Amino acid sequence: MWHPFPEGMIVRLVENMNRLGTETAFEVLARAEELGRQGKDIINLGIGQPDFATPAHIVEAAIKALRDGHHGYTPAQGVLPLREAVAADLHKRHGTEVSPDNIAIMPGGKPTMFFAILMFGEPGVEIMYPDPGFPIYRSMIEFTGATPVPTPLRMENDFAFSADEVLANVNEKTRLIIVNSPGNPTGGVTPKSEIDRLIAGLADWPDVAIMSDEIYSNMLYDGRSHTSFLNYPDIRDRLILLDGWSKTYAMTGWRLGFSVWPDSLIEKIVRLAVNNHSCVNAPTQFAGIAALTGPQDAAAQMMTAFDERRRIIVPLLNTLPGFNCLEPAGAFYAFPNIEGTGRSGKKLQSEMLEKVGVATVPGSSFGIHADGFVRFSYASSVENINSAVQRIGGMLAAG
Ligand code: PLP
Numbered sequence: 086m087w088h089p090f091p092e093g094m095i096v097r098l099v100e101n102m103n104r105l106g107t108e109t110a111f112e113v114l115a116r117a118e119e120l121g122r123q124g125k126d127i128i129n130l131g132i133g134q135p136d137f138a139t140p141a142h143i144v145e146a147a148i149k150a151l152r153d154g155h156h157g158y159t160p161a162q163g164v165l166p167l168r169e170a171v172a173a174d175l176h177k178r179h180g181t182e183v184s185p186d187n188i189a190i191m192p193g194g195k196p197t198m199f200f201a202i203l204m205f206g207e208p209g210v211e212i213m214y215p216d217p218g219f220p221i222y223r224s225m226i227e228f229t230g231a232t233p234v235p236t237p238l239r240m241e242n243d244f245a246f247s248a249d250e251v252l253a254n255v256n257e258k259t260r261l262i263i264v265n266s267p268g269n270p271t272g273g274v275t276p277k278s279e280i281d282r283l284i285a286g287l288a289d290w291p292d293v294a295i296m297s298d299e300i301y302s303n304m305l306y307d308g309r310s311h312t313s314f315l316n317y318p319d320i321r322d323r324l325i326l327l328d329g330w331s332k333t334y335a336m337t338g339w340r341l342g343f344s345v346w347p348d349s350l351i352e353k354i355v356r357l358a359v360n361n362h363s364c365v366n367a368p369t370q371f372a373g374i375a376a377l378t379g380p381q382d383a384a385a386q387m388m389t390a391f392d393e394r395r396r397i398i399v400p401l402l403n404t405l406p407g408f409n410c411l412e413p414a415g416a417f418y419a420f421p422n423i424e425g426t427g428r429s430g431k432k433l434q435s436e437m438l439e440k441v442g443v444a445t446v447p448g449s450s451f452g453i454h455a456d457g458f459v460r461f462s463y464a465s466s467v468e469n470i471n472s473a474v475q476r477i478g479g480m481l482a483a484g
Contacts, residue, residue: 106224109450113434117444128473130461131444133269133418135335137390139372140383143334146375147368155367161358162351163190163343167370170377171343178302179313189344189354190373192365194300194329197344198263199225200357201296201325204350205261206231213254214263215246216452217270217420219298222263223452231260237454240411240422244273248282255287261294262287264314267301270451270460271420272413274305277312284317296325300342301416303333303384306392309414315345322347332416333384334376339369391417394463394470401474402461406481417464420448424457426481434459441476 113131121127162168168185175183191197198221206212206229214222216235226233236251238244246264255262264283266275287293297314305311314324329342346354358364395412398419402410407425423433430447437443437459448458463470 101228101230104227104230106220106227108220108224110446113438113444113446116438120438120442125442127438127442127444128465128469128476129444130463130465130469130473131446133332133462133464134337135332135387135391135417135464136466137335137383137387139335139339140376140379142379143336143372143376146379147339147372150368150371155371157367159364159367159370161364162355163188163365164367164370167374168343170374174377175313175315175345179311179315181313181315183315183345187345187348187351189346189351189358190365190370191329191342191344191358192340192362194298194327194331194342195221196362197325197327197342198222198296198298200354200361201261201294201327201344202226202229202231202263203357204353205229205294209258210260211256211258212261212263213251213259215265215268217244217448217455217458218263218265218451219269220450232258234259235453236262236264238268238271238273240409243411243414244268244271244420245275245279246283248279248286251283252286255290255293259290259293261296263296263298265298265300266312267304267413267415269301269416270418270446270448270455270458272411272416272418274309274414275312280312280314280317284314284320287320291323294323294325295320296327298327300327300329300332302328304388304391304417305415306395307414322349325350330373330376335387336372336376339372341365341369341373391464394465394467395419397467398461398463398470398474401470405474405478417462419461419463420458421461422457423459429456430459431456436480437477441480443473443476 110132117127117129168188171188172183172185202225208230211232211234212226213234223233236246302311326345330336399412402408402421408421410421434445434447446460448455
């Protein structure tokens with residue numbers, strides 16, 4: 086058989102590949118599925134995706150698009166009616182004007198962070214990111230050779246960032262600051278007053294870009310309203326906004342997201358898109374239009390269900406010995422501190438999965454200071470939540 090390399094030769098990868106991290110939630114998902122195949126009864130509170138189907142009118146719009154012949158390439162930036170729908174949605178939700186020319190349709194939320202970090206990261210520069218936070222931020226920063234500078238999100242601060250702490254770390258080497266509220270894995274929401282202070286302080290650093298990951302901006306509880314970084318005109322010329330359909334419309338597998346870029350960067354992101362994926366698949370873009378312009382009741386019903394589950398899971402977790410859980414203000418994650426169990430998050434997560442079939446994600450997957458935590462996604466039924474906590478309680482009682 087033909088082989089591209091002489092027998093025994095080891096291929097030589099670029100140095101950066103050694104630094105690329107991963108998202109442990111996908112590994113947990115694979116292990117949970119494997120255990121399920123072995124006949125174990127697994128409750129999956131690991132992966133962060135709604136347990137609802139994509140609303141029917143959205144699915145129909147994609148099918149119709151295919152029937153109508155939308156099966157070819159589209160402009161790399163996304164079809165204009167979708168970008169117009171995104172602009173209208175941003176206006177409705179945040180009261181802000183965004184031109185469709187500044188919007189890029191992306192294959193999910195993740196590619197925006199991937200490309201933004203690629204644009205700004207290189208050896209010798211610093212990129213700040215939330216910790217605990219979405220693991221891909223740090224992974225990609227390290228991949229580029231830039232130095233990752235964590236912004237600690239503390240439980241005693243309701244997992245909000247402190248503007249003073251962020252600003253204290255900004256220096257001449259800082260190229261990009263990543264923020265995420267409502268946050269994964271904590272469900273924390275940073276108050277507007279703190280964002281105001283950050284933006285005011287950043288006036289002293291006009292060449293530092295900001296990427297605000299607002300993928301959970303539709304998912305707030307107790308009547309809270311979202312403060313978008315789009316609402317700060319002073320930073321619009323250096324703001325990248327990440328958002329998308331995955332969480333709000335139960336569309337994680339469709340791979341559809343969008344980002345807003347300043348005039349100086351939009352051409353660059355479109356060029357990266359052309360080089361990478363050409364465009365998002367056409368029927369999915371039409372589904373995106375239906376999601377934004379169609380009825381919103383299915384999305385609202387999902388939020389009502391998440392809220393109900395939040396009110397159930399948090400008190401239940403707090404009944405477990407050694408658990409201390411805050412009430413999340415947004416998203417669909419509970420992030421209890423579990424140090425009182427005498428285990429690390431990793432140890433507890435592995436025990437819960439292997440012994441009692443409850444899949445979660447250890448805090449250490451989300452940062453360097455989060456080993457005493459475990460993330461529970463409550464995008465799962467009340468029944469599952471009840472029996473998961475019951476199983477964990479039994480496991481802890483057994484020692
Ligand atoms: N940003 C955050 C904070 C997330 O939690 C996620 C997904 O879990 C994403 C971005 C990526 O979203 P998508 O699945 O649309 O790529």
